[in-house]
Amino acid sequence: MTHNTPLSLRPLHHLAVGRRRLMTAAQLRAHGVSAAQTGEQCRPGGPWQQLLPNVVLLHQGPPTSEERLHAVLLYAARERTVAVNGGGNGGAAAGVPVGVTASVPVQPGPEETPPVPAYAEAMITGLAALTLHGFAAAPPLPSLDVIDVLVPRLRRLRTTGCARIVRTTALPTSVRVTGVPVAPVARALADAVAELADAGAVRRLLTEAVRGGHCEPASVVRELNRARLLSRPHVVDAVDSLVAEGRALAEQRLYRMVREHGLPEPVWNVDLRLPGGPGLGAVDAFWPEHSVALELDTRAHRQREDDALWAEYARKREHLERLGITVVHLTPRRLRDCPEHQATVVRTALMAAGDREPAAYVVALPR
Known part of the structure; x- marks a missing residue:
């Protein structure tokens, strides 16, 4: 017996039932529909139409958006081979003929959950x-x-x-x-x-x-x-x-974090410099009484530029910390996903200020 051998003389209209009336050629064979029968049904003016290679729409007229999505996935999904041997009622319950081995694309079905993810590799x-x-x-x-x-x-x-x-x-x-x-x-x-x-x-x-x-x-x-x-x-x-x-957006989240979690108000977006000396770099927030600075890492450029920016971040941080200034480094994602935890990080840095040696005096200028 081959896949093209009809296994049932039932009318084919019973297949075109359900919300998504789509089947692959392999699934049709598993239901006893030969390649010749499929071709006959898909002839001009017939009740079916071939939407994509090996994917048949079991009705005439334009497909819905949902049917187009699932047709594309049926076409692209990797097929798995399942053996239907008639043990128990499993094959009959799924509407698959007994004793047939068919290559069937994995897709969701109303009767049972497939053993592997639906639409494998697509x-x-x-x-x-x-x-x-x-x-x-x-x-x-x-x-x-x-x-x-x-x-x-x-x-x-x-x-x-x-x-x-x-x-x-x-x-x-x-x-x-x-x-x-x-x-x-x-x-x-x-x-x-x-x-x-x-x-x-x-x-x-x-x-x-x-x-x-x-x-x-x-x-x-x-x-x-x-x-x-x-x-x-x-x-x-x-x-x-x-x-x-x-x-x-990251700056807005930072402002919200400071205010909603009761942190002291910093000076925002300032350039730090030594009195009469060179600039030390820009920071997003600075608490002068605690000598704590905060920077948002919003780097999003190409890798080469990222490397240069990260080197600049590292040099600035090392310089500030040599002067006794603690630098807190936050990312937009952490501010979005866990603002309470980030507020705790900042609060801990502020509370630890009293245990450190006094920092060098620096000037904070608006930028």
Whole structure:
């Protein structure tokens, strides 16, 4: 017996039941539908249509946005081989003919939870993923001609129809949104930006990513750098806006942390210098009575620039600490995720001031 041998004479309309009326050719074979029968059903004017290679839509008319998403995933997902041997009622309960071995893409089903993650080695990325993540600046799903799907680099797939294949050497951990595996925001942004030439659209997406709290600038820029997109002028301009937006949000969180957790009010955004001497560098907050300075690490540029900035941070910190000034270093992500803990770090530094040798006198000038 082969996969193409019909196993049932039941009418085929029973398959087109449920919210997503999609099946792969392998799944149809497992239900006893031969390749010839599938071809007949998908003929012009027939009740079915082939949406993508080996993916059949079990109704006529345009597919819904949900059906397009799942069709792309069915096309791109790695298939697993399952043996249906008729032991117990397992095969019959799932509607799979007894005694058939079929290659079936892993996908969610109403009857049972699959033993491996649904849609193995495939996830939605790019603009479609951003829409699913709730981005207002991303277009609605029905307006997208193609849907990007992320797969491992060595998968033998090609872009076709509404499925655009995006390859990666390291597949990230997907996020489930309405039952669909979706790439994390930073990765989806990079894949979307790779296809966009509109500077305004790129800027709006990057700004919303930070302003909407989806991710931090550093993670976005890291993905853009990995995708080698930081050589494009319109992307660089958008990144500058992104960094500025990220710093503004981090400063707002810092102000809120100080006030909500009862810390003494510092002087904000000052340049420190020795009286009549050279400048010591800028800090985001300074408590003169305690000789404690605070810096926000909002670096989000390319690696080479990061190295130079980090070296500057380190030199400034060493110089200030030699003068007896404690430097507290906070990141925007920690301020966002655990402000209470960061407030404790600052409070501990302020309380320890009385146990230290008096610091050198420095002048704090507004910047």
